[in-house]
Amino acid sequence: METIYTEKHKLRDAKTELCGGELVEPFERPSRAEYVLDRVRETGLGPVSDPDDFGMGPILAIHDAEFVEFLKTAPARWKVAGFNGEAIPTTWVGRRMSHIRPNHVEGQLGYYALAGETSLTEGTWEAAYASAQVALTGAARIRSGAGAVFSLCRPPGHHATADMYGGYCFFNNAAISAQHFLDHGAKRVAILDIDFHHGNGTQDIFYDRSDVLFISLHGDPLETFPYHLGHAEETGSGAGTGFNLNFPMPPDTPFDVWQAALHKGLARIAEYKPDVLIISLGVDTFETDPISFFKLKSDDFLTMGADVASAGLPTHFIMEGGYDVDEIGVNAVNVLQGFER
Ligand code: Q9C
Numbered sequence: 001m002e003t004i005y006t007e008k009h010k011l012r013d014a015k016t017e018l019c020g021g022e023l024v025e026p027f028e029r030p031s032r033a034e035y036v037l038d039r040v041r042e043t044g045l046g047p048v049s050d051p052d053d054f055g056m057g058p059i060l061a062i063h064d065a066e067f068v069e070f071l072k073t074a075p076a077r078w079k080v081a082g083f084n085g086e087a088i089p090t091t092w093v094g095r096r097m098s099h100i101r102p103n104h105v106e107g108q109l110g111y112y113a114l115a116g117e118t119s120l121t122e123g124t125w126e127a128a129y130a131s132a133q134v135a136l137t138g139a140a141r142i143r144s145g146a147g148a149v150f151s152l153c154r155p156p157g158h159h160a161t162a163d164m165y166g167g168y169c170f171f172n173n174a175a176i177s178a179q180h181f182l183d184h185g186a187k188r189v190a191i192l193d194i195d196f197h198h199g200n201g202t203q204d205i206f207y208d209r210s211d212v213l214f215i216s217l218h219g220d221p222l223e224t225f226p227y228h229l230g231h232a233e234e235t236g237s238g239a240g241t242g243f244n245l246n247f248p249m250p251p252d253t254p255f256d257v258w259q260a261a262l263h264k265g266l267a268r269i270a271e272y273k274p275d276v277l278i279i280s281l282g283v284d285t286f287e288t289d290p291i292s293f294f295k296l297k298s299d300d301f302l303t304m305g306a307d308v309a310s311a312g313l314p315t316h317f318i319m320e321g322g323y324d325v326d327e328i329g330v331n332a333v334n335v336l337q338g339f340e341r
């Protein structure tokens with residue numbers, strides 16, 4: 001299987017993450033992608049290629065233009081405003097407050113952030129742009145006939161909505177890839193999100209559409225991030241009713257329980273008959289992940305890959321989360337090797 005990768009991800013290198021009332025070293029750090037790349041090479045998974053440049057068009061097919069401009073300019077504007085640290089929001093559009101966009105960069109952070117842990121930094125926009133190009137290149141390979149491809153995206157994307165960033169995500173790489181397939185002849189795309197966290201951004205983007213089936217397996221939002229979306233009752237709206245399927249699961253969920261949900265998701269995908277399957281591949285379901293609470297073991301990721309292969313569909317793997325950095329390479333590549341066996 002070919003891997004698409006660029007070292008431009010290193011431009012996303014925040015010094016801070018707001019965690020438990022402290023500014024800590026971010027869990028989502030450059031070494032994550034390096035460890036995954038090392039494992040791809042070590043296992044001989046396949047060639048590693050640079051992305052092509054598809055420009056802004058496919059990003060703007062998903063994201064709001066003013067949001068994109070905000071991400072690009074906010075770090076410099078934050079400095080001009082006289083702030084010394086990395087840009088983090090301190091205000092929110094609370095219940096019954098106004099959705100009018102403020103002029104001041106501090107107010108705009110509250111307007112465009114869906115969470116406060118993710119510092120905006122110089123270089124973030126360029127890394128997020130490159131990450132989206134990696135996903136678009138992966139999509140193009142599938143369009144040219146590849147059975148499967150691994151887009152080693154960093155920063156991740158599944159928490160980003162059309163006009164909100166957060167949860168370490170800026171551009172929604174999976175959504176951008178899905179729309180790219182639809183814009184090049186696909187009739188139906190399924191996105192199966194197996195990151196530990198609910199893919200709130202992807203769900204939100206496609207919630208009222210039937211041309212994208214979104215299925216997510218994740219920690220119950222009553223107990224974990226993103227907290228405010230991802231319940232089983234969320235099944236889609238309007239034309240999208242029945243095309244959104246959530247499997248929230250409790251703390252300490254072991255692989256057999258998780259796998260039963262996977263099989264239900266795969267059955268729905270078989271019924272939907274998509275032209276292509278996108279996997280939002282997070283490996284933060286691992287038992288020793290520092291910010292998550294499932295109990296999957298490294299070998300379980302091989303089984304997971306084999307289960308995904310049983311769908312028999314062209315499959316675009318897009319890297320999302322996974323924060324036990326020492327094991328992220330083994331776990332992510334296990335999914336890909338399990339798929340190929
Ligand atoms: N104190 C992805 O996996 N909450 N994002 C962190 C740590 C945010 C995860 C809490 C988790 C975001 C792509």
Ligand code: ZN
Nearest residue numbers: 195196197321
């Ligand atoms: Zn995650």
